[in-house]
Amino acid sequence: MDVHKLIPTPKNKNLESMAFNRLTSLVNSMADGVIAVDKNIKVVLFNGAALNILDRNNLKEGDYLKDVLKPVDQNYHTVDIVKLVRDANAPTTNRDLRISYSDGSVSDLYLSIAPVHLGYNDAGRETGGYVLLLRDITAEKSLEEERDEFISVVSHELRTPITIAEGNISNAQLIFDKSGDMEKIKTALKAAHDQVLFLADMINDLATLSRAERGKLTVEVEPINVHDLVLELASNYLPEAMDHGLQIKTELDPKLEILSSSKLYVREIMQNLITNAIKYTPKGQITISAYQRHMNVEISVSDTGIGITKSDQERIFDKFFRSDDVRARAINGTGLGLYVTMKLAKLIGAEISFKSELNKGSTFSVIFPNMPPSSDSKE
């Protein structure tokens, strides 16, 4: 949309007219919204980007700014735009305003206001006004919020295991100095070690997440013997499961064929699902099964654990989501595991589904397709 010629084009003055046209194209090609107002805070000039931000298809010369731009603050209180503009004796910027639209949506607004002095008119009055620059910064703001949330969640989650590990190590030292009871020292060191392992897992999740979000993950396709992989995972996780008083069972389709996919990611996806199954199962068993499904392979992890409520089921793959269930809260976690798992699954074209019933258990299933050799990432 063009800059509306609210300022009359100079007549018969070629040079001035050229300058005006140049200015018009310049303002029009700006990605940011521009609105110029006079001393009475009435619109004299605007560009198409401003109309987009205001969600209007037109403005008129002489429209009062307060009738067309009605920002609110972070608490949705009306902001007196006329006062805001008049108070701008020097260029000012504001990143905390919002615009609400008639459909209920809201955008974060960057608004810069600069006074413009144009000298004096024939009557000796000072002329000029203000020029406003408007930008929709909703996406930027949500990134900032996400980053702040990320830092606060991660630092909180790092602090907990460090505090527990530190407490246990000092305890071990104390026991060593006092009684030297080796059993108690061993227990304290094991508790500290568990927390360090958890920290290592968490840092792995964070590293994978950061690589996935920067699109830096590459897929190396290789033949995978799913039968062997499942047995290997079951035996790797057996000690951890037994620590929780759980059994691990495997069910393997005799018709399993060699799967062509990323061994690294298939393993990581399954590890995340098995770790969750162990974490959220106070008693019973974990079953890892693998079946040939035509050209694809389905690997599932079932548990007899705490289960997931219907409302939580919609959110478990969200970044940072952790259930409010006290039993889940009592267990260390970042809410990143399933988010990362889903990212990896997408990368190799795998589909994750799950069924869960509160207090009965959950089954997470992943269908892994055969990937063509040396296939690139899908994201």
Ligand code: ADP
């Ligand atoms: P984390 O385990 O670090 O909290 P995840 O992203 O792996 O993060 O899981 C998100 C949430 O989903 C968990 O906090 C838990 O509430 C729920 N959840 C995941 N797997 C299971 C499971 N097997 N049984 C019960 N709840 C689960």
